[in-house]
Amino acid sequence: MAQPDEPHPPVVPSCPLPSKTCDVVPTERPRSCCGMALAGLRTAKYHLPEWHRRNAGVCFEAYTTGEQAERGRGEAKHLMKHAAASAQRAQGYSKATLGQRLQDLQFWRVELQKEIMELDAETNLLVAQKLRLERALDATEVPYSVVIDNLECRERRQPPDLVIDEVEKQLMKEADLIRDIRDLLKRTIIQAKSTPRARPEPTKTQPHFPRGKNPFESQKIGINPIYPIPCSSSASTPKTWAQFSHDNISRAEQEKLASVQLRSLINNIIHDASEDLRMQRAAVSEAFDSHCRECFFLGFSLQILKDIGDEEANIENLKKAIRDKEAFLKVAQSRLYDRSCRPNVELCRDEPQFRSAFKQIIPTHLSNTLTHLSNIPTLITLC
Known part of the structure; x- marks a missing residue:
């Protein structure tokens, strides 16, 4: 803020002093006895009127100089009073502006410290999410190795x-899914690691006064008020300084928003990956269950086929047994026929006749059993 214009000291106008004429009695100078040889030259002594005129001129000059000195002293006193008042007003204005500046510094410092704390908390949350990503990546190694081992x-x-x-x-399909999830997790981890940790620069907003010094007293901090302090071309103005602090806060807000979005993305990725893995x-x-059921039914079918084979072998054995009994059957039938031709009392049902009849019944029983066993494979096939 520009300082108000200081009032200029009044200027006392100069006026000419009254002239004083000294009356000198005219006298006749003695004529020179040297004639024309000394024409244009004067003697070493002055006349009394000349001395009076010279003294009058010196007095007039002294009087004029005294009046000018008096006016200079008056102007100097007035200027000193005016300078003291101006310095006092400038000092008060400087104190007021410096106090306002310190309030602005404190305000921006508090705002930046608040943003730093919030950004640190958000960064810690982002680091925790990055750890979750790394653990999720490690957790996919065992399922991937199991799938590869099965294949x-x-x-x-x-x-x-x-x-x-x-x-x-x-x-x-599960192997491809786990491979894609691992690649996605690795890319997300790289993105989380490459996210810049934006921090405002609070040192730009802190006042730089020597320790133990009063910032309101410039003469106590080594500044010479007589000589002007050179200002660098790179020095900032209050407007650019405030804009710099505002840009820091805006950048911190943007980074915080980006961190929140990245954490949300990480949560969605982990949730979707876990759901996809669970579904797969x-x-x-x-x-596997369907294949196990198929294997079970296949084993049951193989057992049935084995039973059918055993039954077929049993049928063949029975046929062979029947064929082996045909000779005994013929002998028994011949004996029974011969005994049936006996007359009267000789036709007796004794033990040999019962034994021959029993031998005749055995092949019939074997034939019935063979017929029953022959129908079993057909029933199994229909089932």
């Missing part, structure tokens, strides 16, 4: 079982 185990199968089924498709794990588990 490698399936690659080592023999050609009949080396098939691309639903389980392998889901495992490959459920899909893989469902594929």
Whole structure:
């Protein structure tokens, strides 16, 4: 703020002093006895009128000089009083402006300290989110190694079982998903690490006064008030200084907003990644369960086929047993026929006849059993 214009001291106008004429009695100078040889020259002594005229001139000059000195002393006293009053007013104005300046400094300092504290808290939250990202990245190593191990185990199968089924498709999909999630987490960690930690510069707003000195007394801090202090071309004005502090606060707000957005992005990434992994794990588990059920039914079918094979072998054994009993059957039938031709009392149902009849019944029983066993594979196939 420019200082008010100081009133100029009054100027006393100069006036000419009254002239004083000295009357000198004219006298006749003695004629020179030297004639024309001394024409134009004067003697070494002055006449009394000349001396009076000279003294009158000196007195007039002294009187004039005294009056000028008197006027100078009056003007000097007036200027000293005016300078003292102006200095007092300037000192009061400087104190007032310096006090206002200190209030502005304190205000901006408090604002910057507040922004620094909020930015530090936000930075700590961002660091915590970065740690979550790193832990999430470490947590994906075990599932990824398990998936890769399962795929490698399936690659080592023999050609009949080396098939691309639903389980392998889901495992490959899970491996690709985990790989993409790991790449995304790594990029997000790099972005979180590269985020600049914007901090305002509070030193620009702090007053630089020597310790123990009064900022309102310029003569006590080594400043000579007689000589002007040179001002650098790079010095700032109050407007640019306030704009600099405002820019610091605006930059801190922008960085804080960017940090909040980055933390929200990290939360969304971790949540979405966990949900995708959970859904894919459920899909893989469902594929494994379905494949296990298929294997169980396949094993049950293999057991049924084994039972069918056993029954067929049993049928063949029964057929062989029947064929082996045909000779005994023929002998028993021949004996029964011969005994049936006996006359009267000789036709007796004794023990040999019962034994022969029993031998005839055994092949019939075996034939019925063979017929029953032959129907079992057909029933199993229909089931």
